Amino acid sequence: MTQDVPPLTEPLNNNEYTAEDIQVLGGREAIRRRPGMYIGSTDQRGLHHLVYEIVYNSIDEAMAGCCTKIVVTIQEDGAVYVEDNGRGIPVEVHPATNTSALETVMTTLHAGAKFGGHTYQVSGGLHGVGSSVVNALSSWLRVNVRRDGKLYQQEYREGIPDEEVKVVGEASDTGTIITFTADEEIFGKAKYDFDVLSERLREMAYLNKELEICFKDEGKECEKTFYFEGGTTSFVRHLNRNRLVRHRQPIYISKTIDSTIVEAALQYNDGFAESTFSFANCVNTVDGGTHLTGFRSALTRAFNDYAHKNKLLKEDEPNLVGDDVREGLTAIISV
Structure with a gap:
């Protein structure tokens, strides 16, 4: 024996659907x-x-x-x-x-x-x-x-x-x-x-x-x-103002690629957490992006290259990972 199932919603009194029902808003x-x-x-x-x-x-x-x-x-x-x-x-x-x-x-x-x-x-x-x-x-x-x-x-x-x-x-x-x-x-x-x-x-x-x-x-x-003459470098100093820094001057890198200006400023402190902020056209990209991913990958690669070149890592030892090189890092990435 089957039982009729009532509709989920009551039908509209007017079942007509015409072009006049479509609104065009300025x-x-x-x-x-x-x-x-x-x-x-x-x-x-x-x-x-x-x-x-x-x-x-x-x-x-x-x-x-x-x-x-x-x-x-x-x-x-x-x-x-x-x-x-x-x-x-x-x-x-x-x-x-x-x-x-x-x-x-x-x-x-x-x-x-x-x-x-x-x-x-x-x-x-x-x-x-x-x-x-x-x-x-x-x-x-x-x-x-x-x-x-x-x-x-x-x-x-x-x-x-x-x-x-x-x-x-x-x-x-x-x-x-x-x-x-x-x-x-x-x-x-x-x-x-x-x-x-x-x-x-x-x-x-x-x-x-x-x-x-x-x-x-x-x-x-x-x-x-x-007013900041140092730009992103001053930004990093501001973020580290209450922390003990590992090197006095922030590292600043800037390059123009196909009319796109890429800026990065970074400085290490005695903490354990990472404080990296990324911006695109002055807008904070809170969800990250390729500019942040590229920075983190390049940073890890640079540390590994330096460690191998200067015999700080032996050939049979595993490479440093991202968490290793970003401990205590404060950085600003702007494109």
């Missing part, structure tokens, strides 16, 4: 409806991601050799202010969109100078979507561009331009200022963590030697400035 609407797809979450981590994405644009200018200073300010009203002395976002009309290049970058997904490899050899963040995502997730955003002797400005509300790009003054230098307020409907009341943001900005300064990053929280009256 870039801005898609971002606002599913922000987690672009910035990971809408909690404090997502809020911080908005700051990082704007700073990444300034970092790209620094990595291109066109920016020496970045100022990041959390204003008393919760707005975020990011200024750099780079080349400034172009304001000419873009041939593909028939709007200014500035508006195109701020409102169009996958619009930017990071794809062809001509303007930026390397870049970080959400390539070509970072600024437009931040704009779409902000209740208000203003861009000021200093370029060609003029000061340009454009404001947006929830990613929609309030007006055309206009000239609001003169400028004696170049650069970009972006000020935005994260949308409370999406993130709730903005609560930025000064310590978390400052540590990330410190990392960026270490990875871009001789770049000055000033960070201020006006509400908490906190301020820090980061």
Whole structure:
């Protein structure tokens, strides 16, 4: 005897499925409806991601050799202010969109100078979507561009331009200022963590030697400035600052291969644990990657070659393994 099995879910009253049921969302609407797809979450981590994405644009200018200073300010009203002395976002009309290049970058997904490899050899963040995502997730955003002797400005509300790009003054230098307020409907009341943001900005300064990053929280009256002439070498010294090191100066290696710059800085301490951090385009690759695997393999091979060459290992003795050579190691790998 068989028994009828009820359906797992109740059927919809309307069994019709037509072309009208398929929604096509524009870039801005898609971002606002599913922000987690672009910035990971809408909690404090997502809020911080908005700051990082704007700073990444300034970092790209620094990595291109066109920016020496970045100022990041959390204003008393919760707005975020990011200024750099780079080349400034172009304001000419873009041939593909028939709007200014500035508006195109701020409102169009996958619009930017990071794809062809001509303007930026390397870049970080959400390539070509970072600024437009931040704009779409902000209740208000203003861009000021200093370029060609003029000061340009454009404001947006929830990613929609309030007006055309206009000239609001003169400028004696170049650069970009972006000020935005994260949308409370999406993130709730903005609560930025000064310590978390400052540590990330410190990392960026270490990875871009001789770049000055000033960070201020006006509400908490906190301020820090980061500038490191040693770059990744200074980073290693910072990580080993409370440890007894085995050699005074960190070992620094740098090489350019097919326009890719590879940097490694390492120093041994009296501990047993390994502290190796890897970065790609200034973004921490917490899950590792081929750059980290290659470094570890090369380090083990170098130790074994040296040990055999100097008769420290006999022919019948097994080679050193990775755990042997990485004990007490502090290293930074950046590509």
